[in-house]
Amino acid sequence: xxxxxxxxxxxxxxxxxxxxxxxxxxxxxxxxxxxxxxxxxxxxxxxxxxxxxxxxxxxxxxxxxxxxxxxxxxxxxxxxxxxxxxxxxxxxxxxxxxxxxxxxxxxxxxxxxxxxxxxxxxxxxxxxxxxxxxxxxxxxxxxxxxxxxxxxxxxxxxxxxxxxxxxxxxxxxxxxxxxxxxxxxxxxxxxxxxxxxxxxxxxxxxxxxxxxxxxxxxxxxxxxxxxxxxxxxxxxxxxxxxxxxxxxxxxxxxxxxxxxxxxxxxxxxxxxxxxxxxxxxxxxxxxxxxxxxxxxxxxxxxxxxxxxxxxxxxxxxxxxxxxxxxxxxxxxxxxxxxxxxxxxxxxxxxxxxxxxxxxxxxxxxxxxxxxxxxxxxxxxxxxxxxxxxxxxxxxxxxxxxxxxxxxxxxxxxxxxxxxxxxxxxxxxxxxxxxxxxxxxxxxxxxxxxxxxxxxx
Numbered sequence: 001x002x003x004x005x006x007x008x009x010x011x012x013x014x015x016x017x018x019x020x021x022x023x024x025x026x027x028x029x030x031x032x033x034x035x036x037x038x039x040x041x042x043x044x045x046x047x048x049x050x051x052x053x054x055x056x057x058x059x060x061x062x063x064x065x066x067x068x069x070x071x072x073x074x075x076x077x078x079x080x081x082x083x084x085x086x087x088x089x090x091x092x093x094x095x096x097x098x099x100x101x102x103x104x105x106x107x108x109x110x111x112x113x114x115x116x117x118x119x120x121x122x123x124x125x126x127x128x129x130x131x132x133x134x135x136x137x138x139x140x141x142x143x144x145x146x147x148x149x150x151x152x153x154x155x156x157x158x159x160x161x162x163x164x165x166x167x168x169x170x171x172x173x174x175x176x177x178x179x180x181x182x183x184x185x186x187x188x189x190x191x192x193x194x195x196x197x198x199x200x201x202x203x204x205x206x207x208x209x210x211x212x213x214x215x216x217x218x219x220x221x222x223x224x225x226x227x228x229x230x231x232x233x234x235x236x237x238x239x240x241x242x243x244x245x246x247x248x249x250x251x252x253x254x255x256x257x258x259x260x261x262x263x264x265x266x267x268x269x270x271x272x273x274x275x276x277x278x279x280x281x282x283x284x285x286x287x288x289x290x291x292x293x294x295x296x297x298x299x300x301x302x303x304x305x306x307x308x309x310x311x312x313x314x315x316x317x318x319x320x321x322x323x324x325x326x327x328x329x330x331x332x333x334x335x336x337x338x339x340x341x342x343x344x345x346x347x348x349x350x351x352x353x354x355x356x357x358x359x360x361x362x363x364x365x366x367x368x369x370x371x372x373x374x375x376x377x378x379x380x381x382x383x384x385x386x387x388x389x390x391x392x393x394x395x396x397x398x399x400x401x402x403x404x405x406x407x408x409x410x411x412x413x414x415x416x417x418x419x420x421x422x423x424x425x426x427x428x429x430x431x432x433x434x435x436x437x438x439x440x441x442x443x444x445x446x447x448x449x450x451x452x453x454x455x456x
Contacts, residue, residue, distance in 0.1 A: 070103070078111065079111055079112060082107055082108065082111060085104075086104060089104065098125065098127060101119075101123055101125075101130070102127065102129050102130050102133070104119065105119050105120060105123070105130055105133055105134075106133050109133050109134070109136070109137040109140075113137050113138075113140070113141055116133070116134070116137055117134075120133075120134055128154070128156050128157070128158050128160070128161060129160075131150060131154040131161065132158075132160050132161050132164050134147075134150050135147050135150050135151055135161065135164040135165055135168065136164050136168070138150060138168075139164070139167070139168035139171060139172070142172065144168055144169065144172055144174065147165065147168050148165065148168075151164075151165045159185075159198075159199060159200065159203045160203065162181070162185040162188075162203070163185075163203045163206050163207065165181060166178050166181050166182045166185065166207055167206050167207065167210060169181060170207070170210040170213075170214070171210065173213075175214055175217050178210075179217065179221060182207060182221065185199065186199065186228065198232075199228070201229075201234060201237075201239070201240045204225055204228070204229070204240075205239070205240055205243050207221070207225065208222060208225050208243045208244065208247050209243055209246070209247070211225075211247045211250075211251065212246060212247050212249075212250025212251060213250070215251075216251075218247070218250075218251055219247075219248075219251040219252075219253060222244070222247040222248065222251060225244075226244055226260075229244075236260070236263055236264060236265075237264075237265075238264055238265070238266055238267065238268060238271065241260055241261070241263065241264035241267075241271065242264070242267075242268070242270050242271040242274060244257075244260045245257045245260050245261050245264070245271050245274045245275060245278075246274035246278070248260060248278070249274050249275055249277065249278020249279070249281070250277075250278055250281065252278075252281075252282045254275075254278060254279060254282070254284060254287070257274070257275055257278055258275065261275055267298075267300075268300065269295075269300050269301065269302060269303050269306065272291065272295040272298075272300055272302075272306065273302070273303065273305050273306045273309060275291050276288050276291050276292055276295070276306060276309040276310060276313070277305070277308075277309035277312070279291060279309075279313060280309045280310070280312040280313035280316060281312070283316050283317070284313075285313040285314060285316050285317025285319060286317065288309065288310060288313035289310065289313060289314075289319070289322065292306070292310050292326075301334060302334060303336070304330075304336055304337075304339055304341075304342075307326065307327075307329075307330050307336070307338075307342060308339075308341045308342060308345065310326050311323055311326060311327065311342060311345035311346070311349070312345055314326065314345070314349055315345055315348045315349045315352065318349075318352065318353060320349060320350070320353050320355070323345070323346065323349045327342060327345075327346055330342060340366070340368040340371070340374070343362055343363075343366040343368065343374070344373060344374045344377060346359075346362050347359045347362050347363060347374055347377050347378055348377045348381070350362065350381075351377060351378055351380070351381025351382075351384075352381055352384065354381075354385050356378075356381060356382060356385065356387055356390050357390075359378055359381060360378065360390070360393075360394075363375075363378060371401070372398070372401060372402060372403075372406050372409055375394060375397070375398045375401075375409070376398075376406075376408065376409045376412065378391075378394065379391050379394070379395075379398065379409070379412050379413065379416060380412060382416065383412060383415055383416055383419065386419060388416055388419045388420035389420075391416045391420075392416075392420065395413055395416070398413065399413070404436050404437060404438045406438075407433065407438045410429060410432075410433050410438050411433075413429060414426045414429045414430055414433075417429065
């Protein structure tokens, strides 16, 4: 009887242990699923499940902790949650774990970089990934000098390290340093640990995507990258091919862009959009429209950025009727919601054509509050056509939202006052510009010239 009781007790313990383990596994899996990048993911649900595991005293593994940290990056005002998770990680004793510490550093680097620096200094073990995170973090802070010190100090550099530093230079328009380091990267076939450093498409692609903003220098680097890819017999897949198309198009080399595009197997909306935006940016409006029609014939559905490009092409070429037709097509034919960029293009299109009443009507009726760029476009058209009376209706409204960094708008309004014979107002505004240290910057418009290329 006693032996039977002992066997029953052992079986009950095993059953409870099995139930607890099964419950833990299901909860951990649920957190991973909720924090994934799939369409059905829910960061808040992942954190609620994590909190439930904590309340039920279930054991945690690295996967559930990493998933919870990943969820934090997708939530607004997430700093208190990050710090709570950090405290819990310390309590659980997971802080020395390499993956957990690296993930925590990455989260801090994208939210409060000051805390990331403290955590990095306190880390007993640092790997190449943690050093790379700090390079990117300092770059985002605009501290390129310290980013380079980190790059030079790290004991072991990999391809991502070189790429992060090159991109840091290019993102801050330090072209000479970026180009020099890029060439050094290509010539460094091995790192300090004698591991091969063969640049891949991902590493090269991050540099390639910056070339379009470098002007003639960018086209030289872009061509060098293309030659490097051909020399190493890289497959021209959709992603890398689209980056090449985007680079050539933004540099104004449309023939090269079209040649690469024709070699891509299975071109998608992103590669078509890169071609259209490139043609629009460099004043080839008719070519952009032809490309758009070919895209539709190929059965590729345009997206919002495609329509920004095609409307920009209409603006550059003064194609008012075509612009109206494509604007209506956004929601009527493709059921997309027009964005403020699309309305801004229509304001620009009507304004440059001298149809200022129509441009003003677009501003009044669009479902967005007009920003400085929209108003600046309208005022620029008023100046172009000598319509001070039309501009005077909105100057006070624009002055309420203009900021010192919008120096071009200040200058534009001052010029309009001169146009209208109100010299004292123009002088007062220029004095205000000096007093507020207004910076005159290059004008902005709603074109896709500087739009980021989203590779899907």
